[in-house]
Amino acid sequence: MTKMAVIGFGLIGGSMALSWKQAGLVDEVIACGHREESLKLAKEMGAADSWTTSIPEAVKDADIVVVAVPVQAMEKVFSDLADYLKPSAVVTDVGSTRVTVIEAARKGLKEKFRQYAPGHPIAGGELPGVAYATKDLFNDKWVISTPTDEMDPEKVKFIEDAWTKAGAKIKVMSPELHDAIFASVSHLPHVLAYALVDMITK
Structure with missing residues (x-):
């Protein structure tokens, strides 16, 4: 029986739980976060089987732990x-x-860093929150895997294979290339908007 703990149960974490459950990758999902109303909703929706506000409680028996909190909160x-x-x-x-x-x-997990396998699903929705989570969010969407030499190749492959079984497509690249590409993509709308305004004013 495979148990998954999802820490930060919003749109992405909730959709991941739903899609991985549907694919038969996990049998039980524990939702973890600080907003009880969202965690209760996750259980009512069937995205989670149980919930807790305690990270130790969520993680202690989990086979897969998904960190789906904002980037600035991840190290803690x-x-x-x-x-x-x-x-x-x-x-x-x-x-x-x-x-x-x-x-x-690397800093947070310390000697357990080899148990970590990174992934960035390129998917989202117009509205945030677990209420809008869907099992189909990642279908035919890219998930970017960015392994490094210090990571356990078997755990990296496990996560890549799991995403594929859940309906996503895997692209492997270095962390540096990923960030360079997505920095460019995220800035492109602003560049185009400034160029358009400049063109109009001229």
């Missing part, structure tokens, strides 16, 4: 969960940057 979450990880467990995340999140995992 990695640090808070490190002591409670099973030796066989794998930790992953859904953060939108790679270099800073991998460094946060």
Whole structure:
């Protein structure tokens, strides 16, 4: 029986739980966060089987731990969960940057960093929150895997294979290349808007 703990149960974390359950990758999902109303909703929706506001409680028996909190909060979450990880467990995340999140995992997990396998699903929705989570959010969407030499190749492959079974497509690249590409993509709308305004004013 495979148990997954999702820390930060919003749109992405909730959709990941739903899609991985549908794919038969996990049998039980524990939702963890600080907003009880969202966690209760996650259980009512069937995205989670149980919930807790305690990271140690969520992580202690989990086979897969998903960190789905904002990027700036990840180092503390990695640090808070490190002591409670099973030796066989794998930790992953859904953060939108790679270099800073991998460094946060390295600092937070310390000697358990080899249990970490990074991933960035390129998917989202117009509205945030678990209420809008859907099992189809990642279908035919890219998930970027950015492994480094210090990570356990078996755990990296496990996460890549799991995403594929859940309906996503995997692209592997270095953390640095990922961040360079997505920095360009995220700035492009602003560049185009400034150019358009400049053209109009001229």
